[in-house]
Structures are given as C-alpha cells and as structure tokens.
Amino acid sequence: MSLEKIPVTIVTGFLGAGKTSLVRHLMENPGGRRLAVLVNEFGDVGIDGDILKGCADPSCPEDAIVELTNGCLCCTVADEFVPTIQALLARPQPPEHILIETSGLALPKPLLKAFEWPDLRTRITVDGVIAVADAEAVADGRFAPDLAAVTAQRAADETIDHDTPLGEVFEDQVACADIVILNKIDLVDTQALAAARDTVQAEMPRKIPVIETQEGRVDPRVVLGLGAAAEDDLAARPSHHEEHGEHDHDDFETIVVTLPDHAAIPEVVAKVEAIARDHGVLRAKGYVAVRGKPMRLLVQGVGTRVRAQFDRPWAADEPRVSRLVVIGQKGFDHAAVTAALQGEPA
Ligand SMILES: Nc1nc2c(ncn2[C@@H]2O[C@H](COP(=O)(O)OP(=O)(O)OP(=O)(O)O)[C@@H](O)[C@H]2O)c(=O)[nH]1
Numbered sequence: 001m002s003l004e005k006i007p008v009t010i011v012t013g014f015l016g017a018g019k020t021s022l023v024r025h026l027m028e029n030p031g032g033r034r035l036a037v038l039v040n041e042f043g044d045v046g047i048d049g050d051i052l053k054g055c056a057d058p059s060c061p062e063d064a065i066v067e068l069t070n071g072c073l074c075c076t077v078a079d080e081f082v083p084t085i086q087a088l089l090a091r092p093q094p095p096e097h098i099l100i101e102t103s104g105l106a107l108p109k110p111l112l113k114a115f116e117w118p119d120l121r122t123r124i125t126v127d128g129v130i131a132v133a134d135a136e137a138v139a140d141g142r143f144a145p146d147l148a149a150v151t152a153q154r155a156a157d158e159t160i161d162h163d164t165p166l167g168e169v170f171e172d173q174v175a176c177a178d179i180v181i182l183n184k185i186d187l188v189d190t191q192a193l194a195a196a197r198d199t200v201q202a203e204m205p206r207k208i209p210v211i212e213t214q215e216g217r218v219d220p221r222v223v224l225g226l227g228a229a230a231e232d233d234l235a236a237r238p239s240h241h242e243e244h245g246e247h248d249h250d251d252f253e254t255i256v257v258t259l260p261d262h263a264a265i266p267e268v269v270a271k272v273e274a275i276a277r278d279h280g281v282l283r284a285k286g287y288v289a290v291r292g293k294p295m296r297l298l299v300q301g302v303g304t305r306v307r308a309q310f311d312r313p314w315a316a317d318e319p320r321v322s323r324l325v326v327i328g329q330k331g332f333d334h335a336a337v338t339a340a341l342q343g344e345p346a
Pocket of ligand 1: 103285
C-alpha cells in the first residue's frame with residue numbers, strides 16, 4: 001500500500017460562480033486519474049450532486065460522488081466530512097484524487113483546518129484551493145465594499161470593517177486560494193474583464209495565478225497536481241472570521257419553494273428573473289415540470305441571469321414536483337418571493 005497522501009482539490013467560489021461547471025469539466029477530463037467528488041450545498045435539495053451524477057463514468061463512478069446536504073461542510077466536520085472521506089479511502093479502489101465542491105457561502109479556511117484531523121492528516125493533503133469567480137458579477141461591483149458605510153464611518157474609525165456580507169465571503173474565498181478561475185468571460189467585454197481581474201488581484205494576500213474561463217473549461221493540468229499542501233500554510237490565507245474560530249451563515253437565508261406545473265419555459269424564466277430584480281434574490285435553482293413535457297427542466301438563476309434546459313426525463317417513480325431553492329441576503333421577503341414564483345405569470 002502506498003504511503004503517498006491522496007491529493008484533494010477544494011473548489012470554492014460565491015453562489016453561482018461556476019463551481020459545479022468546473023467540477024463537471026474536471027470529471028470529464030480527469031487526466032487519467034480515478035476521481036471521487038464530494039459536494040456540499042445549502043438546503044436539503046441536492047441539485048449539484050444530481051448534476052454531477054449525470055456525468056458519472058468509470059473514472060468517477062456514481063457511488064464516488066457524495067453529497068453532503070446537512071448544512072455547511074466546514075461546520076459538520078466531525079459528523080459528516082471525516083466519515084465521508086474515510087469511507088472514500090476505504091473503497092476497494094480508493095480515489096487517486098478527490099474534488100470537493102463547497103457551497104457558495106462556505107468559507108474555505110475552516111474546511112482546511114479539518115485536514116488537521118488526526119486520522120486524515122496522514123492520508124490526504126490539500127493539493128490546491130481553487131476559487132471560482134463570476135467575471136460579470138465581480139466587474140459589476142457586487143462584492144465591492146459598502147461605500148455608504150465607508151463614507152459614514154471613515155471619520156469615526158479607520159479600522160472598522162466596511163465590507164458587505166457578499167464582499168466578506170468573496171474576499172475569504174480569494175484569500176484562501178492557490179488559483180483563481182475568472183469564469184463567465186463570455187458575459188463581459190475586455191474592459192469589464194480587466195476590471196474584474198484588477199478587483200480579484202486587489203484581494204490577494206499573495207500573488208497567485210488568475211485564469212480566465214468559460215463554463216469552467218480549464219486544462220486539468222493547470223488546476224490539479226499543484227501540490228500546495230495548503231493545510232500546512234494556513235497563516236498565508238487570512239480570513240475575516242479568524243478571530244471567531246468558527247462562523248455562522250446568518251447573513252444569508254435559503255428557502256425552498258414548490259411551484260405549480262408551468263405551461264412554458266419563458267414563464268418560469270421570467271419569474272426567476274423577477275425575484276432577482278424585485279427582491280434581490282442571489283441564486284435560484286431546481287427542477288421544474290413543464291406541462292406535456294416528459295423531461296424535467298433544470299432552472300438556474302444567478303442574479304437576473306437565468307438558464308433553463310431539459311436535463312433528463314422524469315423517472316417513473318419520481319413525483320413531477322417543481323421545486324426551487326432560493327437564496328438571498330438575510331431579510332429578503334420570503335412571502336413575496338414565494339408568491340411571485342407560485343402565482344400566475346405576469
Ligand atoms: N454565460 C455563462 N454562464 C455560465 C458559465 N459557467 C457557468 N455558467 C452558468 O452559471 C450558472 C451557475 O453555474 P454553476 O456551475 O452551477 O455555479 P456554482 O458555483 O456551482 O453554483 P452554486 O453551487 O449554486 O454556488 C449555471 O446556469 C451555469 O450554466 C459561463 O462561463 N458563462
């Protein structure tokens with residue numbers, strides 16, 4: 001038995017940045033490695049796991065794709081993360097590389113600390129932390145500091161943290177990374193791309209590569225096999241939540257909304273656009289039944305950008321239930337969002 005530690009790549013990045021797209025691309029291009037994938041999502045509706053299981057193959061069979069939906073990975077280390085990794089390592093053919101997709105709200109640093117767990121420390125190592133960023137969202141200033149707060153408080157105290165909740169999560173993710181994937185370059189022009197690059201670079205505590213991609217398509221040789229051993233290098237990866245030792249996710253809220261069947265795709269898309277526009281919803285995703293269609297519709301909203309495509313037929317034993325996971329900042333209007341999704345189209 002080899003004593004080499006199994007490399008683990010942690011994929012982090014804000015809600016909807018393109019983490020699942022990247023993981024999927026790596027599963028399709030494993031470079032000869034036998035992979036296992038661990039995916040963590042908010043809410044108990046595992047959509048990413050479902051998407052990823054759709055591209056299971058011999059180099060990453062379905063039972064090597066594990067979903068952890070019981071809350072945040074970094075907060076359930078002992079109960080969930082450690083036993084899951086142990087089970088993967090105990091497989092007759094253990095993986096040669098493990099990919100972990102964290103939830104878009106997760107802070108990577110507490111997860112890195114889990115690699116110090118006695119039973120894991122000798123068996124796995126963090127090969128690299130990849131932060132995926134949405135070039136359009138970054139260029140739009142969605143992670144920018146709260147300028148009003150900066151102005152109001154500058155005179156009072158220079159040291160007060162003026163970041164927005166989105167800004168904090170974004171900064172923590174970039175600060176922890178070994179590589180940043182600046183994704184969705186199709187949605188920005190050259191100027192906006194340069195602005196996004198500058199913003200990402202401004203957040204880096206140390207110089208790391210920034211790679212531009214579309215749909216997370218990157219040469220696996222660039223992102224796998226970095227040998228970063230990030231768990232030994234925690235001090236170089238500062239976090240906003242350092243002093244608390246742990247963190248909570250009180251800045252964001254998730255609801256799950258059950259929808260009626262829809263008559264046509266544009267209706268669903270318009271509603272998902274509307275909840276982002278009118279109620280500041282950050283992310284919406286799920287499967288929707290369209291009347292008369294045997295296929296289920298995968299609906300994905302990132303801000304007001306919405307994609308909908310049929311992914312596979314509803315299974316015979318599967319209820320044709322339309323459900324969307326909706327994530328927004330704390331205090332978003334759950335009732336209004338639910339009503340907007342459940343109501344008749346405008
Ligand atoms: N236009 C465009 N859309 C993209 C690109 N990459 C991903 N998307 C879309 O963006 C949406 C979110 O992509 P995901 O890969 O699910 O993002 P994620 O980071 O895994 O999302 P969460 O797990 O919810 O945080 C999906 O609708 C993707 O199809 C890209 O390069 N360009």
